[in-house]
Amino acid sequence: MMTMIKIKKSFLLPLIALALVLGGSQAFALQITLKAAEFIHEVCLDKNCTTSEPVVMWGYDQVATPDEAANPTIPGPVIELPPGDSTLEITLINELPVGTEPTSLIIPGLPLSNGAGQPDFFIDGEGRQRARSFVPEVAVGESRTYVWNNVAPGTYLYQSGSHPAVQVQMGLYGAMVKDNAVIDNNTSEAYPGIHYNTAGLLVFSEIDPVLHQAVANGEYGCQNCITSTIDYQPQYFLINGQPFPASRVVTLGPQSTPAPDRQLLIRMVNAGLRSIAPTFGSGTYGEVIAEDASLYPYTKKQYGGLLPPGKTKDAIATTPPRNADKFLFIYDRRLSLTNAAQSPGGFMVVGNYPSGGSTCFVQSLTGN
Amino acid sequence: MIGHGKNALSGLVAALAVVLLLSAIPASAAIVGLEGTSFNLTAKAGYITTPDGGSYLSWGYANGDGPAQYPGPTLIVNEGDTVTVTLTNELATNVSMIFPGMASVTAKGGKKGLFTREAEPAKNAVTYTFVAEKPGTYMYQSGTRPELQIEMGLFGAIIVRSATQGQAYDSEDTAYDDEFLFLLSEVDPVIHEQMELGMENMVDNTKWEPVIWMINGRSAPDTMAPNYAPWLPHQPYNCMPNIEAGQTLLIRLANAGRDLHPFHTHGNHSTIVGRYGNLLESVPGAGADLAVEEFTVQMVPGSTVDSLFTWTGEGIGWDVYGHQSDINVEPLDDFPGPGDVDHNGDGIVDWVDMMPHESAADHGKPFPVVLPDPTDLAFGGFYSGSPYLGLLGNLPPGEGGLNPKGGFAYMWHSHTEKEMVNFDIFPGGMMTMFIVTAPGSGGAMPMRADGSSVEGR
Numbered sequence: 175m176m177t178m179i180k181i182k183k184s185f186l187l188p189l190i191a192l193a194l195v196l197g198g199s200q201a202f203a204l205q206i207t208l209k210a211a212e213f214i215h216e217v218c219l220d221k222n223c224t225t226s227e228p229v230v231m232w233g234y235d236q237v238a239t240p241d242e243a244a245n246p247t248i249p250g251p252v253i254e255l256p257p258g259d260s261t262l263e264i265t266l267i268n269e270l271p272v273g274t275e276p277t278s279l280i281i282p283g284l285p286l287s288n289g290a291g292q293p294d295f296f297i298d299g300e301g302r303q304r305a306r307s308f309v310p311e312v313a314v315g316e317s318r319t320y321v322w323n324n325v326a327p328g329t330y331l332y333q334s335g336s337h338p339a340v341q342v343q344m345g346l347y348g349a350m351v352k353d354n355a356v357i358d359n360n361t362s363e364a365y366p367g368i369h370y371n372t373a374g375l376l377v378f379s380e381i382d383p384v385l386h387q388a389v390a391n392g393e394y395g396c397q398n399c400i401t402s403t404i405d406y407q408p409q410y411f412l413i414n415g416q417p418f419p420a421s422r423v424v425t426l427g428p429q430s431t432p433a434p435d436r437q438l439l440i441r442m443v444n445a446g447l448r449s450i451a452p453t454f455g456s457g458t459y460g461e462v463i464a465e466d467a468s469l470y471p472y473t474k475k476q477y478g479g480l481l482p483p484g485k486t487k488d489a490i491a492t493t494p495p496r497n498a499d500k501f502l503f504i505y506d507r508r509l510s511l512t513n514a515a516q517s518p519g520g521f522m523v524v525g526n527y528p529s530g531g532s533t534c535f536v537q538s539l540t541g542n
Numbered sequence: 543m544i545g546h547g548k549n550a551l552s553g554l555v556a557a558l559a560v561v562l563l564l565s566a567i568p569a570s571a572a573i574v575g576l577e578g579t580s581f582n583l584t585a586k587a588g589y590i591t592t593p594d595g596g597s598y599l600s601w602g603y604a605n606g607d608g609p610a611q612y613p614g615p616t617l618i619v620n621e622g623d624t625v626t627v628t629l630t631n632e633l634a635t636n637v638s639m640i641f642p643g644m645a646s647v648t649a650k651g652g653k654k655g656l657f658t659r660e661a662e663p664a665k666n667a668v669t670y671t672f673v674a675e676k677p678g679t680y681m682y683q684s685g686t687r688p689e690l691q692i693e694m695g696l697f698g699a700i701i702v703r704s705a706t707q708g709q710a711y712d713s714e715d716t717a718y719d720d721e722f723l724f725l726l727s728e729v730d731p732v733i734h735e736q737m738e739l740g741m742e743n744m745v746d747n748t749k750w751e752p753v754i755w756m757i758n759g760r761s762a763p764d765t766m767a768p769n770y771a772p773w774l775p776h777q778p779y780n781c782m783p784n785i786e787a788g789q790t791l792l793i794r795l796a797n798a799g800r801d802l803h804p805f806h807t808h809g810n811h812s813t814i815v816g817r818y819g820n821l822l823e824s825v826p827g828a829g830a831d832l833a834v835e836e837f838t839v840q841m842v843p844g845s846t847v848d849s850l851f852t853w854t855g856e857g858i859g860w861d862v863y864g865h866q867s868d869i870n871v872e873p874l875d876d877f878p879g880p881g882d883v884d885h886n887g888d889g890i891v892d893w894v895d896m897m898p899h900e901s902a903a904d905h906g907k908p909f910p911v912v913l914p915d916p917t918d919l920a921f922g923g924f925y926s927g928s929p930y931l932g933l934l935g936n937l938p939p940g941e942g943g944l945n946p947k948g949g950f951a952y953m954w955h956s957h958t959e960k961e962m963v964n965f966d967i968f969p970g971g972m973m974t975m976f977i978v979t980a981p982g983s984g985g986a987m988p989m990r991a992d993g994s995s996v997e998g999r
Contacts, residue, residue, distance in 0.1 A: 409748050449802065451843045455657060458645045459818070472832060476818040477643045480802070480842040502657055507844030508800045509689035515746040517687050518656060 203261035206253065208234045209244035210277050210312075210334075210346060211269040212390075217381065217410050218420035219513055227410070229383050230390035231345035232270060240317070244269055248415045249377040249445060250348025252424060253332065255325055257353045257363075261287075264332075265319045268312040273392075276311035279320045280335035281350060282484055283466050287323040294336075308335035327354040327365055328467020329375075329441040329486040339403045344389060347445035349377050349486075351426060362427050364488065365469040370439035373426040374491075376452070376504065377415075378481065378521060379445040380408030406447055411510040411520035418511070418522035423503070438491040440504075444481045450510070450521060453478030454491075455502025464488040478507050501525050573701060573723045573794070574769050574779065575616025576605060579623045583639075585661070585696060586610045586632040588776040590729075592754055593764050594964040598731055599738040601633060601694040602776060609775050612759040613725050613798065614682070614698030616779065621677045621705045621712075627670045631661035637696060640685035642844060643819045644672040657685030677704035677711050678819030679794040679846040681725075689747045689800075693733055695759075697798040699725045702819070710792050710848045711821040715830035718792035718850060722783040726841055726956070726972060727759065728752035728799040731965075752801070755961040755972035757781040762955075762962070765974040766944075783954065784977040785853065787862070787931060788899030793849040797841040803961065803972060804838045809853050809952035811835040816848035838957050853950075853978045855931075856901035860909045862950070863980070864930035865894045897981055924951035924975060932980030949979035 213233055216226035233246030244267075255262055266279050276294065280286070286309050293305040312318045330350040334341035351373070355363040363369050385403060388394040395401060413421040427439065440460065444450055454460060454477050461473040465487050473490075481487055505511060506521030513519030583603040588610030590600045603614030619625050631637050638660040641647050649659035652668035661668045680700040684691035701723070710716035730752045736744045757765050758779040765781040767774065785791045793812055797803055815822055815830040822832035839847055855862035882893050885905040896905050909929040916927075916936060923944035927935025932948045945951060955962055955973035964970035 407748060451845075453642065453844050456645075457640060457642050457647055459643065459820075472824050474817070475820045476845075478818070478842070478844045480840075480845075505688075507842075509692065509747070509843075511687075511689045512747040514748060517689065517747065522656075 202256070202259040203263055204253070204255050204259050205263045205265075207237050207240065207265040207267065208250065208279070209237055209246070209267045209269050210234055211244040211246050212271050212274075213244075213246045215248055215345065215381075215415070217412075217513070218416050219516065219519075221419040223416075223420055227383070229381055229410075230386050231381075232341065233345040234348055237267075240267060246345075248345040248347070248412070249379065249443075250332070250346070252348065252375060252426070253350040254426065255350065255352040257327070257355050259352075260323065260325050262322045262325055262350070263319055265317055266312050267317040268314050270314055272314055274314060274389075275341065276307070276313045276336055277341060277346065278307045278309050278311045278318075278335040279332060280308050281322060281330050281332045283328075283330060283468075284322045284325060287321045289320070306337060308338075311336050325352055326467060327352045328464065329443060329488050330467055331377075331443045331445055331484060331486055333445065340385075340389065340394065342445065343380070343382065343385065343403065343406070343447055345379075347377070347379060349375055349441070349443045349445075351375070351441060353427075356428070358428075360429055364439055365464060368439070368463055368469070368488075368490070370427060370437040370490070371429040372437075373439040373441055374423040375426055375441045375443070376413050376423060376523070377443045377445055378450050378452075378506075379412050379415075380448060380510075381410040381412065382406050382408045383410070403447070408446070408448070408510075409514040411446075411506065411513075413504075413521060413523050417513050417519045419518070419524070421521075421523040423523055423525075440489045440491050441486070442481055442489070443486045444483050447483050448510075449483065449508065450481045451478055451507035452481055452504050452521075453507040455505050455522070460489040460491050462487055462489045572720050572783075573616060573618065575618045575699075575701070577618045579619060580626045580628075581615070581617055582606045582628045582630070583614065584608075584630045584632055585637040588612070590695070590759070590776050591774065592729075592761050592964050593970055594967050596731065596754070596965070598729065598734040600734060600776065601637075601691065601696050603629075603639075603696060603698055610695070611698070612695040612777055613727065613779070614696070616699045616701060616723060616725075617682070618701045618703065619674045620703050621674060623674045623702075625672055625674055627682075628667045629661050629670065630667045631663055631665070634663050636660040636662055636686050637691065638668065638685040639670055639682050641670070641672055641680065641682050641700070643676075643678075643680050643846075644674070646675070647672040655686055657688075660686050674700075674702040676819055677702045677709075678816055678821075679710075679723075679796055679848050680819050681796050681798055681844070681846065683798065689750075690733070690742075690745060692798065692800075693730060693750070694737065697725075697727070699723055699794070699796050701794065710794075710850075711816055711830070713815075713821055713823070713829045715833065716792075716815045716821065716848070716850065717790065719789035720785050721792035721794060722781065723758060723779070724781060724793060724795045724805065724954075725758050725779075726795070726797045726799055726803050726805070727756045728801060728961075729754035729756065750800070752799075753963075753965050755799075755803075755956060755963075757972055757974055761964050762970045762973040781974045782977075783974070784949065784979065785851075786979050786981050786983055788854050788897065788981055789852065791851045793839075793847075793851055795839060795841055795847040795849065797843050797845055800843050802843065802958075803841040804957040805841050805954070805972075806838045806957040807851055807952070807954050807976070809950070809976060809978070810851060811837045812839065812849040812851040814839065814847055814849045816846075818846055852899075854899040854901060855904065856899075857904075859904065860907045860929065861900075861904050862929070862931050863897045863900060864933055865892070865896075865906045924977075931978070932983055945977070947979045947983050949977040949983075952976045952978070 215231045219225045234250030235244040235246040236251045289310040294307045294311040334346035353362045388400045393399040503525035511520040590612045602610030602612045605615045652659040652661045684696035758781045759777040815833045885902045921941040926945045926948040927937040962971045
C-alpha cells in the first residue's frame with residue numbers, strides 16, 4: 175500500500191558533487207523524484223478489501239527515472255531523510271490529466287530554499303490578479319526541483335502548495351520524517367534525547383467522494399458546478415490510506431520485530447481538512463513529546479489529544495496490558511468511526527500482540 | 543454587609559471565623575453523584591427535554607433501578623480505590639463502558655467487543671474493575687458503536703479525589719474551597735428521532751450536525767435549575783457555580799462531545815493545573831509548575847481539564863466590599879487608632895480593615911457611576927440593585943429574585959457563540975451563570991441545591 179524511500183549508498187557520490195555545485199554547507203542531500211498523477215483508489219470496506227469503493231484521486235508516486243510509469247498512492251510515499259542529511263531535493267513531475275491544474279510542493283514548517291514566498295498568479299473572471307499557489311508551480315506535463323536546506327529532525331507533512339482546498343483533499347499529501355541520529359542497531363534518536371526502537375506512522379486524511387467525482391468529471395469550479403469545498407462532507411476517514419478495518423500502522427525505525435521494553439514512537443500527521451482527536455483505545459497514556467517537528471520542553475502525558483489539519487505530533491506510547499490478542503490501538507474521539515453510514519469504520523486502527531508472550535505489539539502493526 | 547462603625551469589625555471577625563469553619567468542611571457538596579467503590583449501573587432509555595420544548599429519546603446509564611440519566615451518574619471515588627462497575631443492559635442493543643485514563647481496567651462477563659467486553663440485551667451483566675490510581679477528573683463512556691451511543695447519552699464523569707482533602711491533585715498548588723463539574727455534550731435531534739422511529743439504518747454518522755449544546759446534560763437556562771429537579775427526571779445535574787469572594791473554585795471540565803468547545807469564564811482567568819487527569823508538573827513533586835492561566839479553555843473531545851478560579855474584585859475600580867463608608871461616614875471612637883492604616887495610599891487613614899484578598903488599591907473607592915433612576919431601567923433576575931457585594935438595592939417588586947444574597951453574576955459559556963442557543967433560540971445552550979457572593983455570606987445560592995432541598999423562592 176505504501177512505499178518507503180531509503181537513501182541508497184550509490185546516491186552519495188553524486189550528491190556530494192551536487193552539494194558542492196550548490197555551494198551548500200551540508201555534505202549530503204536526499205534526491206528523489208515524485209510524480210503527481212490521477213488514479214483510482216479502492217477504499218476498502220472490509221478487512222481484506224473484498225469489497226471496496228473506487229474513488230478518483232490524485233496522488234504521488236516515487237519513480238527511479240522520469241520515464242517510469244506512475245503508480246500513485248495515498249498517502250504518498252514516506253520520505254525518510256537520513257539523520258546525516260539536511261537537504262531534501264524533490265523533483266516533481268506533474269502528470270495530472272491534461273487540462274486540469276498546475277501543482278506544486280510544500281512542507282509546512284520548512285521554507286523552500288528555492289522559491290519560498292513566490293506564488294504563481296492567475297487572472298480571475300473579473301480581471302483581477304490572484305495568487306493560486308504558495309510556491310512556484312509545475313504545469314501539467316512539466317517538472318521542477320524543489321530544494322529544502324537545513325531540514326531539522328521531526329515529523330512533517332508534505333502536500334500540494336497549489337489550489338490546496340482541492341488538491342490536498344484529492345490526495346496530494348504524504349509524510350516526511352527525519353531522525354536526529356542513529357544510536358545503534360536497535361535504537362534511533364528522533365529528537366535530541368528522545369530514543370526509540372520502532373516508530374509507528376499514522377497519516378490521517380478523509381475523502382468526500384462527491385467532490386472527487388466532480389473534479390474527475392470536470393464539474394468543479396465551473397458555472398452551475400460545485401464551486402468550492404465549503405460543503406465538504408467526508409464519508410471515508412483514512413489512516414495511511416485506508417479506513418478501519420483495513421487501516422494499518424506503517425512501522426519505521428531500526429526495529430520491526432517484537433521484544434519487551436521497547437520504546438514505540440508514534441508519529442501522527444493530519445493531512446485532512448478536519449481536526450481529529452486521536453485517543454488510545456486501551457485507555458492508557460502516552461507522552462506527547464513534539465508538535466510540528468518541534469520538541470516540547472516538557473512532555474504532555476495524555477490518553478488523547480488534538481491533531482488539527484496540517485499538524486504533526488509525536489508521542490511515546492505506553493504499551494497497553496496484554497489482556498487480549500488484539501486491541502484497539504488508536505481511535506478518533508471526534509467519533510469519525512464509520513465508513514459512510516456503516517459502523518464500525520473510519521479513524522480506528524487495531525494493534526496486535528504477537529504470540530510468544532512478548533509485551534510489544536509493533537510488528538503486527540506493520541503495513542500490509 | 544459591613545456595619546458603619548468600628549464595632550462592625552468584631553462582626554467581621556466572626557464572619558471570617560465562619561468562613562474558616564466552612565472551608566474546613568469537605569468541599570464535596572457541590573458535585574453531586576454516587577460515592578463509594580462499587581456501582582451498579584443499568585443502560586436504559588428515557589426522554590430528555592430541552593428548554594425550547596424539545597423532548598428526545600435518549601439512552602443513559604441509570605443508578606440501579608433508577609431512571610436513565612443524561613449524563614450517567616457522576617462516580618465519586620478516592621485515590622487508590624479499587625472500583626467495580628457492574629453494567630446491566632435493558633436496551634435492545636449491546637452496550638459497554640470504557641474508562642479513558644484508567645490503565646488497569648479488566649472486564650468480566652458479557653461478550654467480547656471492539657473496545658471492551660459488552661453487555662448483551664437481557665443477559666448477564668458485565669463487571670468492570672479498575673484502580674483509581676491518580677486523582678483528577680475523568681469520564682466513562684460507551685465503547686460500543688460510540689459515535690451513536692455517546693450521542694444517545696451513554697457517558698458520565700468520574701471524580702477521583704486526592705488523598706489530601708480539598709486538593710484536586712496531590713499538590714497544595716491545587717487546593718480549592720469548592721468544586722463544580724462542567725460535563726459538555728451536544729445533541730443532534732435528527733439521530734434521536736431516527737432512533738425513536740426505529741430507523742437506526744437511516745442514522746448517518748457523517749451527517750451529524752448538533753443544534754443543542756449542554757452542560758451536565760442540560761441546556762441553559764435549565765443549567766440553573768436545581769439538582770434533581772422533578773421536572774427533569776432524566777437530567778438530574780445542574781451547573782450553578784458559586785463561591786464567596788476570595789475563595790478558590792475548582793472547575794472540573796470534561797468534554798464528552800465530538801466538537802471542540804472553548805469554555806469561557808467571565809470575571810477572571812482560571813489557572814489550569816491538570817489535563818487528562820494529570821497534574822501539570824515538570825517533574826514529580828514539582829507541584830503545578832506548568833500551570834497556565836487562560837480565560838478560554840480549549841476543550842478537546844474526550845479531554846478533561848482541572849482549573850482553579852478565584853475572584854476578589856481586584857482591578858475593578860471600586861471597593862466591591864462596600865468600604866466606601868471610609869470616605870462618606872465620620873469615623874467613631876478613638877479613630878485613628880494604632881490598627882488604622884492608609885490602605886490605598888490616598889492620604890486618608892482608613893478605619894475599616896480590608897477584607898481578606900481585597901485589593902488595597904480599590905479599598906474605600908466608591909462606585910464610580912451614578913446609578914440611573916430605577917424607573918429608567920430594565921432588570922435581569924440576577925441584578926441585586928446594588929454595585930456592592932452582599933447589598934441589596936431598591937428594586938421594583940418581583941425583581942432580583944435570582945440573586946437574594948447580592949452576589950455578582952457572570953456568564954460562563956462556550957465561546958463558540960452559536961452553541962449558546964437552543965436549536966436556534968438565544969440565549970441557551972452551553973451556558974450558565976457563575977455567582978460570587980460576599981465573604982461570610984454562606985456562599986450558597988438558593989438554586990445551589992444538594993438534592994435534598996431548595997432554599998429561598
